[in-house]
Amino acid sequence: MTLFLTALVAGLAVGSVYGLIALSYTVLFNSTAIFNIAQGDLMMAGVLVSYFCLDRWHLPQVVALLAIIAVVVALSLLEERVAVRPFLRRPGIGLGWFIATLAFSLIIETVASNIYGQNPVVPIPGALGDGTFTVAGVHVATKFILAFVVMIVVMVALEIFYKRTWIGTAMRGVAEDREVAALRGIDALRISRLAFVIAGVVTALAAFVVAPIVSSDVTVGLTYGLKGFIALAIGGFGSLRGCVIGGLLLGVAEQMFDLYINSNYEILAALILVLIVLAVRPSGLFGTRAVREV
């Protein structure tokens, strides 16, 4: 039982990271109708910044957080400019943006491996220290709690932002019809930049909370990016709550797979889960919107 609960807690913590990435995908998709596969590598870049700030230079946590946000947002804006904006202007068929964002993620990964090398990043001290406390006989690390809380706060903030603010409503409308949005005086390009900034901040937070939990290396970007997508597919496209539930489900499923089946093949948990969800309920658990025809 203790083993189960420990795995559950760890699953919720890792799942919170998947959920955060899924949330950043949703923010982008709402405003640009593109799916940014480089999001995972943006997070990986944030983890590296966290490593340099905290492990090498021993800077305060707040400085590290600000540095991560600055770097990830800057990279997001660069990506928006070079890999996404050219496609937003261009109507027509194809998934050209998909190739472009994949190319961007390859560039980030290669640059990172040239700066850092192939070694794994050592675990980084968490923002709330490395303490644990015990609930019902289970040791719960504060860094796990932090990940979970950050995800919930981000989700609630985004829900309020989309429902209550004018700009939030505009950001949801743009992807559905760019022309109509333009006619209403909404600057679609500014909106898509803003979406990249918000998604960048969310991803930076994901990097900040994941760095102490999982020891990563420069190749984890694509893995996290794809697992964030799987969280999204499980939860359902377009639903913020779906992202959170999907992320948590995936995280817990992985830990349970480790515990009860075989920890060597953990990655299969996600693959099997997504294939089952797509076969049984293609629109996901909370899916509100069909993915547009391509």
Place this chain on the structure above:
Amino acid sequence: MNEIAQRLGFGGRTWLRWAIPVALIVVLYIVPQLGGSSQFRLGEYEEVLSFLVIAVALNIAMGYGGQYILGITAVFAVGAYGAILVAKYHPQGIGLLAMCVIGAAIGGVAGMIIGLPALRVGGFYLALVSLFAALAIPTVAQKWAFVGADTGIPLYAVLGYTPKLSGELLYVIVVSLVLLATLFSWALVHSRVGHRFVALHTSEQLATSIGITAYRTKLLAIGISSVLAGAAGGIYVYTQQFFAPGSSSVNFAVLLLAGMVIGGGGSITGPLIGGAIILGINQFFTSLQQYNGIVFGVLLLLFAVFLPNGLLARLNVVGERLGINPPRGFGVPGGRAPIEVAPAGVAAAVAASSVAASAAPVNGSGPGAGLNAHAARQLPPWPPVIGAGDPGALVVEGARRSFGGVTAVDNVDLTVKRGQIHGLIGSNGSGKTTLLNLISRFYSLDAGQIRIGSVRLDDKPPHAVARAGIARTFQSPKLMLRETALENVIPAVELRVRCLGLESVLRLPRGIRVNRQARAEALEILQTLGLHHVLAQEASALPHGTRRLVELARAIALRPSFVLLDEPAAGLSPVELELLAEVCQNLARSGVGVLLIEHNVPMVLSIADTVTCLHQGKTLFQGTPEELRANTSVASVFLGIDEPLETPS
């Protein structure tokens, strides 16, 4: 003799068109003579060659079919592991061919496992799910002792296993296999199967409107390319005698994609050239490997943004300028087939067309005499072929559909009788196009039913509507822009001129006959509509009015029982408009029921037998044109006047 020389292009530069590929193929065969033929070197060449087979496979699914199975390396890896395991446990009697077959079979299954669920959602889901599979399979293999874990399976260490082929002979065979795969992909894309892929890639609505089953066609694209990628796994294993998790990392999938995009997806040779460049650099310039990701990433990004059709499309343009490729869009279609098989009269019209097109239209000088008022009289009948057995009318009963709070179509009844033209008018947003999309099953009904005679359509998938005999055009023409006008019409003919896809791909006797027949019929319909001068032009180069006519030709080519035309007159010139009216009347004369959505009310009133007027989703009026002219409610809604449009005479 002179004629042969001319045909081969001597005298101009067009001979380079076949000379360049031939030279490249020769170079490919003698690479070992040029670059060293040690066993190690040969192995490296063969590795790249087996990757090129995957590039060909990826191009079929993605470049032509539009199905982003990016993680095709997962399929390759599974096929390779299958082949090498069989070889490990049954070392005797397994050769190159057996390995390819095993790889192909297992690869096909793996492709289906990835594709079946992911395709239910479509779009980039397939890309991401397959990419995840490409990530997961090597990761799992790394830990799995049965497949040799991290070190992999070395076949050369297996006792009793001796490959029959080796050295330069093996190299020549592998090159031939790559060429064979390329030839297959050419045959495939120039067959009825390939036509379906391109139609689906262009637009799912377009594809289903000519009766293509979207889900099955997507699966077929993925299945074929998976089989090929699995076979590549067999080739890899046989030539390398080894397979390990590192042989197919997820980055390899990205490299393959880069090769295809840079060379040019959707062309036969583009992915080969791009793949050879990228994979070759990756293989032979290992000292720079550290930075390869940056170089390839930047290249991929630049091509995706600036040259989405790839290097080869660019080379073709250069080739045109240098006079190597014949300029597109002039004269009769490329290839000799249509003229040989077309009826003599049509062939004569083609011959005359160059004169007719340049000179002023000459009245009555044959079916291809350009657009003029009299051309229409020569339209041949187009009696229904699909759905002709059932004499029933197309009936819409109590149709309702709302979007959110807006009821776009509200309790509309409508009957389109065979042999009659039913006009559908109404202001923008009155629900006309929605009604059409309901009939086409692009939207589902909230209430009501749609049927032909007593056969319900409203519970059927969209492609079944076309197969029941209903053709349609779109408000903004949907054409395959990179295909010629002729190639845009052929897939519609192929719905009713049928043979097995395999016969068409492999050019079996019936396949050849059917391929030719489809082409000839498409050609004839385009010519009757006076479009002989654009047959070989890419649709992207056609003016708007011509695109509408090509779309109309595609609808007629189905030889349907009913035709739904969505604002076909918008943007047509007066001459084209007259042709359109004649086409509608000719369809009706031939026994086809026409549902004509138009804003051009005078035209509708002059040719329609019945007119329905929609207003805010409801039927405002239904009756003959004469009754409409006398009706005050229509006039008041549209013109704000309380008198009839005009007094009936």
